[in-house]
Amino acid sequence: xxxxxxxxxxxxxxxxxxxxxxxxxxxxxxxxxxxxxxxxxxxxxxxxxxxxxxxxxxxxxxxxxxxxxxxxxxxxxxxxxxxxxxxxxxxxxxxxxxxxxxxxxxxxxxxxxxxxxxxxxxxxxxxxxxxxxxxxxxxxxxxxxxxxxxxxxxxxxxxxxxxxxxxxxxxxxxxxxxxxxxxxxxxx
Amino acid sequence: xxxxxxxxxxxxxxxxxxxxxxxxxxxxxxxxxxxxxxxxxxxxxxxxxxxxxxxxxxxxxxxxxxxxxxxxxxxxxxxxxxxxxxxxxxxxxxxxxxxxxxxxxxxxxxxxxxxxxxxxxxxxxxxxxxxxxxxxxxxxxxxxxxxxxxxxxxxxxxxxxxxxxxxx
Numbered sequence: 001x002x003x004x005x006x007x008x009x010x011x012x013x014x015x016x017x018x019x020x021x022x023x024x025x026x027x028x029x030x031x032x033x034x035x036x037x038x039x040x041x042x043x044x045x046x047x048x049x050x051x052x053x054x055x056x057x058x059x060x061x062x063x064x065x066x067x068x069x070x071x072x073x074x075x076x077x078x079x080x081x082x083x084x085x086x087x088x089x090x091x092x093x094x095x096x097x098x099x100x101x102x103x104x105x106x107x108x109x110x111x112x113x114x115x116x117x118x119x120x121x122x123x124x125x126x127x128x129x130x131x132x133x134x135x136x137x138x139x140x141x142x143x144x145x146x147x148x149x150x151x152x153x154x155x156x157x158x159x160x161x162x163x164x165x166x167x168x169x170x171x172x173x174x175x176x177x178x179x180x181x182x183x184x185x186x187x188x
Numbered sequence: 189x190x191x192x193x194x195x196x197x198x199x200x201x202x203x204x205x206x207x208x209x210x211x212x213x214x215x216x217x218x219x220x221x222x223x224x225x226x227x228x229x230x231x232x233x234x235x236x237x238x239x240x241x242x243x244x245x246x247x248x249x250x251x252x253x254x255x256x257x258x259x260x261x262x263x264x265x266x267x268x269x270x271x272x273x274x275x276x277x278x279x280x281x282x283x284x285x286x287x288x289x290x291x292x293x294x295x296x297x298x299x300x301x302x303x304x305x306x307x308x309x310x311x312x313x314x315x316x317x318x319x320x321x322x323x324x325x326x327x328x329x330x331x332x333x334x335x336x337x338x339x340x341x342x343x344x345x346x347x348x349x350x351x352x353x354x355x356x
Contacts, residue, residue: 018254018257018258019254021253021254021257022250022254025249025250025253026250029245029249029250030242030243030244030245031242032245033243033244033245033246034240034241034242034243037243038243046243047245047246047249050245050246050249051249051252051253051256054249054253055253055256055257058253058257121239121241123236124236124237124239124240125241128240139237139240140240142237143237143238143240144240144242164198164202167198168194168195168198170237171198171201171230171233171234171237172194172198172230172233174233174236174237175194175226175229175230175232175233178229178232178233178236179229
């Protein structure tokens, strides 16, 4: 059977085949969960929010006109729902995004490890864990979903330069940790 | 010697640097160890992010979402049924309460039209007695009040009847 694209699945769901919505859930659940989990830093909360996002998307499926990709539309729901759970006001997010000169604060990177060198994954996870929600969202969308900065800016409802700043600062933060932990030779 | 910064390295990684600047930079890092190391570190950070793990969503997610979606659908269908049932019931009540027998074709003036139900001619003494048993309610009771109560019961009954027929 040919693989249905997002719009075909949506049409089928709109015609009343509610169970076809499972196809969309399967397509997005893991990556959306990764983003929510990394933004919230709590698995149980992330599971609840993920459910809410799919229910919200279903309830608003009529308003999806197809002007943008379904993934962009859906991730906007995911991002906004997660921010609501965090209780963050739009103003706070904007302030966080605009404070470009500020450095990311990774306090005591060696605090929970005894060895001199840490595993690459461990370090990567450590950086991601410490990333503020909007940074974590950008990293997930850029590297997991392979979205462009333009698409991400639509999802985050901010400018492309802001997205690039978040992306660059995340990379620079990881670079700093690689350097501090002398992992240059272990990483590709 | 002038060194490049992280901002430039990031632009290099994102392919946002024009060809001549790129060539100039590549020539520079062939001679500058500091920039070569810094650029290489940032590339490693970029490559590490590309290996970011996908977190597995809970296996029960589809079931839970579909359950919630169908739960959302049911009340609205029930609401529609309820609305239709109540509409029929209320229409029946209003027809009897306020309706008049329009004797079509006889061109009667409104004063000559007769109500379907004239409550004053109906024996509602059993209701009167019931209300008399409550102190203060005996004054409230009028034939119209009693009739309205009976019609309300009829409309609710009609609603449940319609619902039952629909279910079957």
